[in-house]
Amino acid sequence: MTDRPKTLSELRESGYRSLPVKQEMRRNLLAKLRRNEPVFPGILGYDETVFPQIYNAILSQHDMLLLGLRGQGKTRMLRMLTALLDEWQPIVEGSEINDDPLHPLSKYSRDLVAEKGDQTPIAWVHREDRYHEKLATPDVTIADLVGEVDLIKHAEGRHLASEDVMHFGLIPRSHRGIFCMNELPDLSPKIQVGLFNVLEERDVQIRGFSVRLPLDLCLVFSANPEDYTNRGRIVTPLKDRIGSVVRTHYPLSRDLSVKITAENAWTEREEESVSVAVPQFMKEIVEEASMLARTSPHVNHASGVSVRMSIANYENMVSNAERRAVVAGEETTVARLSDLAYIAAGARGKMELTMTEEAGEEDRLVMRLVEEATKNVFDAHFKTKQFRNVVEYFETGKTLEVGDSVSTSTYLELIDQIRGFSRQVEDIAAELAPELEKSSYAPALRASIAELILEGLHTNNRLNKKQSTGTSRYGM
Known part of the structure; x- marks a missing residue:
């Protein structure tokens, strides 16, 4: 300068x-x-x-x-x-x-x-x-935008007929x-x-002053x-x-939505925090839920569903995984479906229901959207017949309880009880997220994939599920 x-x-x-x-x-x-x-x-x-x-x-x-x-x-x-x-x-x-x-x-x-x-x-x-x-x-008034007579300047001795007494608004400024x-x-x-x-x-007039400001x-x-x-x-x-x-418009594809959320969401947490990884399929589920909301007959399309809904949901999912790992004493973890149990907090206010919907339906709609999004992502990667062994395990009358209170080690012990399931999960992890499977995130990644498969079988009517906040019990 x-x-x-x-x-x-x-x-x-x-x-x-x-x-x-x-x-x-x-x-x-x-x-x-x-x-x-x-x-x-x-x-x-x-x-x-x-x-x-x-x-x-x-x-x-x-x-x-x-x-x-x-x-x-x-x-x-x-x-x-x-x-x-x-x-x-x-x-x-x-x-x-x-x-x-x-x-x-x-x-x-x-x-x-x-x-x-x-x-x-x-x-x-x-x-x-x-x-x-x-x-x-x-x-908002004309004085805010264009200007007004400043009575303080007038009180200081300036004449009302003088331009000096004017206070300019935002447009002249x-x-x-x-x-x-x-x-x-x-x-x-x-x-x-x-x-x-x-x-x-391109001119303004303030309080009838015969002054023309050819604004640029x-x-x-x-x-x-x-x-x-x-x-x-x-x-x-x-x-x-x-x-x-x-x-303008919303993202035209799920992949683009994932990129936008990844760039805008706060995921780089403090060094002393737990390290949380988010596999691609979890990113896709978060985005798919928002995209489904934009086409849902229960949502007011005239108001739209903000991209901020995806960002808030993503951040809350990472935070839930972070909290879960801290409680379990884990240093690294991977986001999984049970981390979406409280997703409604990030979705409230980001979409408006139609007039026909009753008050209080918003939270239930969010969870239905998550279930449908999970089904779509599951169907894009798998076929239910791949997991006949898992269905057979539950057909014997057994159940399996998962949720954000279940540690990674406990999760792996549970899926070990199902014939051939652990091996399937390992193979899928190597295919879907090879970079995570080769790192310290591998055990948590397998738990996340196992939960995706169980929920995918449920959304395809192969398994039943009894759910309370934060906990899901799968069976027949």
Whole structure:
């Protein structure tokens, strides 16, 4: 920062030329595309669907709305748009609205430039400070967004007819930057009307002052399709003024969902904690449950099922395995199906039931989804006839109790009682998770696979199960 221009004359001598913010974003996007640099690092599954629409909107210098259900990364992507701004931008020092030193807008900056001329002091703002965001709520006012008369400034002696008495809102303070309005339909209609001029004419008017501020802005919004399309929730002329509306979506495949959850879930626990491994089939079950919820007739599809449900469920599964191992005195363990016994805690609030569902049905629905997800994953890897020996064991009237209170060593002793089962489990472990089978996780992995097989046989109606929280008893 020490070698950057500090006065207006130094800025002119440096050859600096200011660009409108949308041209700046367009230029930087083209540069990133030429270098094959990711514009939205960490956002998966949108390369062929959402990203091209966003790129086109930026190249077209459009204001933009991201339309999608909750948990689809809308806000995260909007905040990442700052990467398309120049890293540093010069402003008139002390300006509330990031005035361009070469073309000042506010009375403060105009007066300062008129007074000091080439010696006008210059400050530099970082790209992250050029992004402002507001969550639309019914109590948002025009004063919050555009501005208001500041009575404190008036009390200090400034005249009400002077521009000096104005307090700028978030939109003018976003001048030469990006302003984001989250959940646009929740904004009251009269405030939506107040955005008309900002979107089309790029000016604002505060309390009738005859002042026009030709703001340089990139306006972006987010909305839920249910609210966006409902008549009366969003003013139609406002829709007409938004250049591009980009639809987002949930992951299109289970494998992609697994990658997204793995990147976002907190699994790197403290060094003194138990080491927990999660085999691929357990990751698939967690994701399959969320995907089934999105198609379930018992779930309100208009609200969606957030990706955060998978992340929370995954984290709780790891935590249950961690707790189970600590109680059992184990240093390493592998997540297994019984660790999903308390999964409802992570799912509550992440999905909404249809109006026909009774209160309290949410937890039961979650467990049914887990059972169906287990069946789908089991059927993808195995056939029930492979485990005829296991079914025969229970046909003799024997039972087997498993759960998060059963240690790994006890588990292996139990499955040793079933003819040939231990050998089957070892072979499957070497095939499904060879990296874990060759490590200290091997015993816990076999216990996890054995539980998957028992539950898979139950979901395919080969075994019966009596269940209480955290414990399952298999039999005929």
